[in-house]
Amino acid sequence: MEDFDVFTNKIHITKPIYKNILNKFAKDIPVTPFGPNYQSARKLLAEQCLMDGDEAGCAFHFSESVFATLRTMAIYRDEQIKLANDNLRKITSYIKPVQEIIEANPKTDDQLIDNLIKINDIDVTGVLDSIKTDDELPFHQRYLKFSSENNIDNFRRILKELPKEWTVIQLTAPYNPNENLKQMDEFRTEVDSIYLSVFTNDYLDDSDLGPFTINIPANQHKEGERPLFTELYSLLDENYKTIENAQFLNNKRLVQDYWAKREDIDLRMKSVINVMDKEWLGGWGSLLTGKLIDTKWKEKIKSTVQNTVSDWGLMGLNEKQMILLYNLMESCPVLSSQQLKSCIRKILTEHGNTERFRQTLTCCESCSKDFNLLNELCLKCLSKCFEAVHHFTLVDAIRAFSQLATQIKDCNEWATLKKAKRHPVILIVDEALDTFPWESTAALREHPASRMENIHFLYHLYKLHEGRVAAGHYVAGGGVGRYVINPEKNLDRMEKRMKSFVEYWCESWRGCTGCAPTPEQFIEYLNEADIFLYCGHGDGCRCAGGGSVVEGGGARGVCVLAGCGSVRLCRTQPRRPPRAAHLHLHVAGSPMVVGMLWEVTDLEVDKVVTTMMSLYVPSRQALPWSAVGKTKWSQGIIDVSPPGCPARPPHEPQLLRALGAARASTNFIMIASSVVARGLPVKNYQ
Known part of the structure; x- marks a missing residue:
């Protein structure tokens, strides 16, 4: 239950109560909920699922947490078009709720009819039975709506129905309570991490793992530098003012200043993209790449990684870790040595078996056994846990995969991998992250990539x-x-x-x-x-x-x-x-x-x-x-x-x-x- 603090006059909600509130909100939502509130609740549910180790639930709730209002727009427009073209529907749309009440209370038909319609001399039930309309919508339209059909099983069903050539990735900003308190110009710069959800992927499609999510630190910046969100919005404001004032240039000096500002803005955008590549995505950019058209590369990557695991005796890696390593090795020709080593370390530690790590953990002063995610532990504790679980030092494990990456980057037989053609990537981008030029990052620069608002509309357009x-x-x-x-x-x-x-x-x-x-x-x-x-x-x-x-x-x-x-x-x-x-x-x-x-x-x-x-x-x-x-x-x-x-x-x-x-x-x-x-x-x- 809730614990009341007499000194702070606040109620501290315990974890079970908190989860029950979230689940009740998600279950009892109205037919057309207020989009931003619905999205916030779904993000909280997704984060809770990630802490509980429920990968599929996490990905599903994140899929529900973007562009909810677009779904409402589509539902409303579809209904308006039907009403405009079908006069009978206008009548039945008012009668049907009455019929549902009557059917739900069969013992009080006469009373309900008398109270609701006030017409005793007409067989209303007979009239209702004689007026029938086809209300059965195709599944892709029903999934747009906010109903019990929006569930994990149907979410997985949709992913299986999408074309096998697509790689579908979602980038989501975490829940931020300041959205309810601050002006948009203030809270939009407060994103401190990104959830990258892999819905479909070349290596994921062959496994039973299903969609999964990783959390990437974002908005990282060096001392004395602006946070990246602040820098992006600042340079976009300056870009707007520079272009808007171009019409007033009436002498040579002003024209020179104009071009100098354009060059400066261009350099700043180049810097933003570089930070996105190096400080944000790093090796995780490998998850944004499309499926290789030539399937021999996929099989070669899998066998090479599996041989490395076997040769070095690195047994006990889970399925998620193997899929992450496949993707990383596939993209290693475009990644630096530092990006590779950092990502390998995180794959081996932060995405290991949480329960096994918890059982072997001997906490240092800065860590706690009450952690939710492995990335909350320090590197020292993670290294000890890794060695206790796998009977192998973390340093040697990183060396094993670093050597494999070097082999792939330098060996002639892998030379054409870097320029190998790929199938399309569909990026589902959170509203808070949509302004960033994701297609210009190293991971996507050479690949065909398109954005989509959410999985619901991707599926809807596909079926349409x-x-x-x-x-x-x-x-x-x-x-x-x-x-x-x-x-x-x-x-x-x-x-x-x-x-x-x-x-x-x-x-x-x-x-x-x-x-x-x-x-x-x-x-x-x-x-x-x-x-x-x-x-x-x-x-x-x-x-x-x-x-x-x-x-x-x-x-x-x-x-x-x-x-x-x-x-x-x-x-x-x-x-x-x-x-x-x-x-x-x-x-x-x-x-x-x-x-x-x-x-x-x-x-x-x-x-x-x-x-x-x-x-x-x-x-x-x-x-x-x-x-x-x-x-x-x-x-x-x-x-x-x-x-x-x-x-x-x-x-x-x-x-x-x-x-x-x-x-x-x-x-x-x-x-x-x-x-x-x-x-x-x-x-x-x-």
Whole structure:
């Protein structure tokens, strides 16, 4: 029970009571709960499961803890569409609750009918029986709702149904009680760790372990340096002000200052990415990589690690430790020696058998036997426990796997592993971590990666388009293109550039240039297009009349939104759910949205977008877009006969690979890292 402290006037809730409260909250949630509160409770439940050693429960609750409001949006929009198209449903939606009450109280039918409907001379039960509607929803729609069907078994079922080519990873920020007390600008910088949940993985798929989670320290910084969250938001604010004030540059000195600030911001973003790589992810970045297309590498990695364990007599490692070692050795060519050794040590100690370590633990002064997770113990205690459990010193164990990593990095037979092609990675990113450029880290820089809001919507979009998904990719066309360019009529040079590109490379496309489409026309474009291109300020949804109109209107193709912050999460109040264009477009059914995380400049974005489109969209033009002269491009003039033209590169049907290659077309890290894809991996088979 609760213990009341007479001196502090507080109630200390004991562990069983605390767990009961959490479980009751999760079980008794309303049909459409308040998203942020629901997410906080699920994070607490996940952290409790992790302490209890319940890996599957931990991963499930974390899967429930992100973008709950998107699920509510989709449920509401689906119901509104049904009501708009079915007058009978409007009647039965009011009658059905009465029927349920009657069926639940069969002995008091007459009394209930008399009290609730006040009509005694009509056989209401007969009327109810005669009006039937098909309320049985497919499972992917039911799982969007907040019901008893959201459980661990169904969560596992979903993971098994997803395409086997996908690697699905979730990055979650821990629960922070200050979200209820502080302004958003204050608490958003207080993330001190990241939960990395592996839902599907090349090595996990072969085991019975199921999804698992590891906790990674985050926001680490050296003395005298800013915490990384503070630095990121600071440089984004400065980036916004610098670009916003560019219109007022009226002399040479101000122009020089502008470029000096842009270079400084670029260097700061490069530093942020480096810290994410070295101080945050380190060796754990190996868990973000996609499945190798050539399966021989997988089998070779497994056998090599298993031989090392056998040769060194390192018996007793659990299944989770083996899977972590497989992934680490697979990614060792891109990791430093220090990153490898640090990660090996943590795998061998902090992810060992907790109960066996607890039984052998002899605590030092700074440690306690009442620990929840092994990472709460000091290195000295962990080393002693490891030696007592495995009868092998930790130093020798680290040496064994370090030597294996060196062999893989230096041996000729492993030389091509570093550049081996991989299947897509789906990143589910917590709202608090979404601003970071994860795709620009060393682990993902060369791999096809897309973001998704949560497992519910990933599964929903997959089932919605399942008939067009093959080999892990949504099969899209590229022949039908629609565009809206410069609807606000104040980006003249961008308009000339993008109009000239579309007319040259995508001759059959049609759209609006230099004028705003009507809302009906905008929705028509979204419904007709295999690829919809928007070039202007923001995300363009205002052309349709708002996000809710887009949701109801539908969208069938890939959407490329080349505007500042076009896929940025906007949250104006501390406990208010975020808003974003891609959320509305996913509800409308769009399989993929490509856009920008923050403010960008039009020339550099035009380079990235046109490079991506020229790789992804087939064209009858003989020259590659990279070889076309662009000296007068900002005037709308393209030189189609430049000297020394290179051979045209092959068409890149996978949009995520085309996007990865397009990031290299700009020299600005701020531009390259801002462009992200959200949705299902897409392949153009045209």
